[in-house]
């Protein structure tokens with residue numbers, strides 16, 4: 123139990139040789155720490171013997187106090203309950219307006235039931251408590267997520283749940299979210315909740331390396347893979363023991379998938395394909411045991427592409443690609459050199475891969491949109507908090523009308539994208555995620571969301587000023603968001619392709635005789 127101290131006792135420790143300060147009701151001995159304080163020793167010592175709370179919170183995130191808890195001497199008499207740690211705050215539903223979807227802040231919603239709320243709680247606890255320390259460390263230091271964490275995550279059913287509803291959910295080792303929802307009740311809103319919550323630490327590279335990549339690779343096997351793949355390969359992936367990624371893009375072919383060049387040709391026995399070529403920007407590729415790979419098995423163009431499950435081997439080499447992400451994402455350049463792949467590893471029909479790729483895109487793009495909205499929500503909450511607490515020209519930033527207008531743009535962007543997303547998610551529950559109708563709506567959602575992210579990032583950085591462009595510290599969340607927000611506008615189908623797809627589908631469905 124922490125010692126109870128009075129302000130009189132604190133005041134006795136007011137020299138550089140013996141300096142105590144009060145922050146948030148807790149008393150810290152900063153005598154030794156002053157020498158290494160990143161903000162300067164002299165400045166810190168000016169507060170010796172005093173309460174530094176107000177100035178402290180203008181300059182530091184709450185997590186600094188968690189990191190330096192070892193400096194604590196005790197708690198000030200009458201200061202009330204011990205404040206929550208930063209990870210406890212992150213794990214708790216926020217009361218800051220617009221920091222949570224409206225149904226979590228008192229609005230009614232037809233989409234969410236008790237099981238969705240229960241699942242949110244479990245998944246949020248996992249990402250904000252169990253995973254947070256590793257997430258921050260891996261993100262900042264470009265480290266791979268550990269297998270232990272992946273397996274803990276899988277034991278909560280998270281690897282299974284990010285693939286959407288289906289039979290595979292029954293493979294989750296301990297049920298879904300510790301029993302928060304039954305496999306047969308699981309719908310796309312449950313997956314949406316998981317996807318929203320896995321974005322909460324704002325460590326995008328880490329998040330995609332941990333479970334983002336598997337959620338775009340595995341659905342192909344689940345929907346189109348042979349029965350033996352579902353029996354032998356899927357279960358260890360759902361348990362987090364192994365992982366799988368999607369390998370489509372090449373230096374030669376990004377959005378223009380039909381132009382890809384990596385080849386698979388039969389060997390003399392006719393029993394194996396021999397794969398040669400390269401893949402680029404493969405999220406999670408550095409950690410993958412399996413690559414769901416698009417290959418040219420036939421003529422030029424879309425009609426000559428097949429999908430194949432390729433195991434990691436010496437003939438499959440991976441090299442990290444440095445991007446705006448932290449390298450925790452494991453984004454890889456892949457080289458296949460005479461990789462021998464038995465023909466039973468073909469997914470679907472030979473030369474039938476293009477259709478598989480296109481239909482898989484729907485779930486991937488929807489997932490990207492959900493995550494983009496969740497990240498924008500985090501950046502908006504941070505910006506709102508900063509505007510409330512940051513004082514300039516003698517008053518809080520939020521007192522400036524120009525700042526309030528920026529916040530209004532952010533709130534409106536967030537809420538309109540969320541409503542569109544929920545409407546589409548509802549329809550995915552009814553018509554599934556595969557049809558062209560839902561596909562074009564998902565494309566529009568992704569387009570609208572990545573544009574909204576552009577606005578949110580721009581406004582957030584302007585409000586945060588220098589801290590919005592400095593790594594770590596106060597602006598960590600906003601700087602990270604603004605550094606990576608362009609990535610989803612490029613991957614999973616570029617913004618322009620999304621817009622075009624939505625409009626072309628609308629033209630296709632245009633009534634023949636409609637006139638002004």
Ligand code: HEM
Nearest residue numbers: 150160161165166169174177178181182183186190595596
């Ligand atoms: C328990 C007491 C304190 C601890 C553990 C602490 C720790 C830190 C740390 C880790 C940083 C690096 C930036 C970051 O991670 O946020 C920092 C920066 C800084 N600190 Fe402290 N600090 C303490 C108290 C204070 C006090 C009382 C002041 C004076 C108002 C102060 C002023 C600053 C300044 C000016 C910076 C640089 C901020 C910037 O670059 O924006 N610190 N401090």
